[in-house]
Amino acid sequence: MPNQIMPSEAGTDLLSKLTLGTVQLGIPYGIHNRSGMPSEESSFELLQLAWEGGVTSYDTAAAYGESESLLGRFFHGKQSLVTTKIHLRPEPGATGTEIERAMRERVESSLERLQLSSVPILMLHNTDVMETFGGPITASFEALKRDGLIAKAGISVSQNTPDEYRSLWPYLQNDTYEAVQLPMNVLDHRPLRNGCVSMLAEAGKTVFVRSLFLQGLLYMKDEDLPPRLGAAQEPLAKLRALSEKYGVSLPQLAVSFIRDLDGVNSLVIGAETKDQVRDNIALVEGPSIPEAMREEIAVAFADVPEQVITPIMWK
Template structure:
């Protein structure tokens, strides 16, 4: 399996590594936005292992750890920079010295400064895919945003761009531009965004899949007695947090997992590999970007490539169970 990214004239494996978790603990004390504590050296080893196993796409964002995720990624892979694709995001400027956020902004000066800050942290002189990170931007603002992105592209600071959004109408607004290479959106067994999948297929661009493992719920390692640490985002009270409730797994979804376990673990797959196989079965343009904190998680993700997608019949069976 390989995906050709026309805008970048490059082929990649249909799997990337999502670098949110390696940003560590961040966000307000009463609203954690990270995934609890991390070991930077372990993160670096995991990133290097992913590259050695053939992964070339790494997705991060300026705001993950207020720049820390980008710094770790830059430290790990700067020596193979010309052999990988880096996707990062803008729209949530931050101060990487004070480790604090600066709200949201898509003003031209702010975007350009964010880009240059990301280049510094990533230890590179160009970004392959520069993605708008905020969904609150209105469609009538996109032309101005893209005008700034085209300035950065002409300067050689970025090669292409995209939007991290779950709204098809907003995605269409940026997909009309030839240098738009990707749309990033939630897609997993519990979040079957069929309209967005169709849009990606129609435009034949890369669909980066956020949360392909439903924030870890589809890993199969949690049960009703699990309780996550307070500094984990899944212990927060964000409106969109449906997979966990104050650090406890969603019991209704846990029961659904048990009902589909036999199907998605067919052929010797792990739960993780079965969940990723479901994404690949949805479209040839889907590129899930599961998170990780260590080599073992990276290896479990990558080994899913050995099995490939689920069959059409298996997908239908899974979808029918989830709908019940």
């Protein structure tokens, strides 16, 4: 596999194989988060370490608290690939003009926080609105591109549910959307099974994959699992057994399984500490897993309970 610091051949300019997720820098995040949100000084040190390690791609959103503003201050004068996301909640019966106005307002606010004149990649954060407003939202993305406020448009898949893919499928194939972010990991193979990843690859989309560690769930011991996640004990035990059987660390297993899939361009992995940044860079540059292990994973985790692999159901 190519070294992480090199841009992805199939992706956008400045797209590194590791995209640093920055939600942790803007709000406390993750079921396994023990350190909380880092200070601005610590965040800048973390970003500097990632930058010096060849990470040129960063993921944020308007909903991530101080994340956009933090990135704007750090990257002022630097050339990086920033993906940000906007949340839309149109009123019933909203017109295309009203939707475009709302999207422009949100983009202009993000541009101010990011200290940019154009967003490299802008994604829709809440996909549920596409069922009713997909047409005018798509037209508005095109208008934002024509006016130079964004370079590329994208969609961030939320939950991987059949209903969500049913409503999104026409838009995921639409040429307007050149980038897609989706959750996928060693326990959650839904975008593989439903053909989404192969379809996106064939369409030439830039594919970001997040939730590789299921917000830290993959690291949790049985005694640390909250009662509502008792169903995770069996798949986590299987995962640990496979790690031991093949002598591959669980983090490397989780990263390599997704990294080496055809059609995956960049892995969105967050960090709260500099050590985590170093670890993530090493993991993305790490070895592939044996093919026999990949085949066992496909069988062992083909039907993990939905309440385990869908974080919104943990609440």
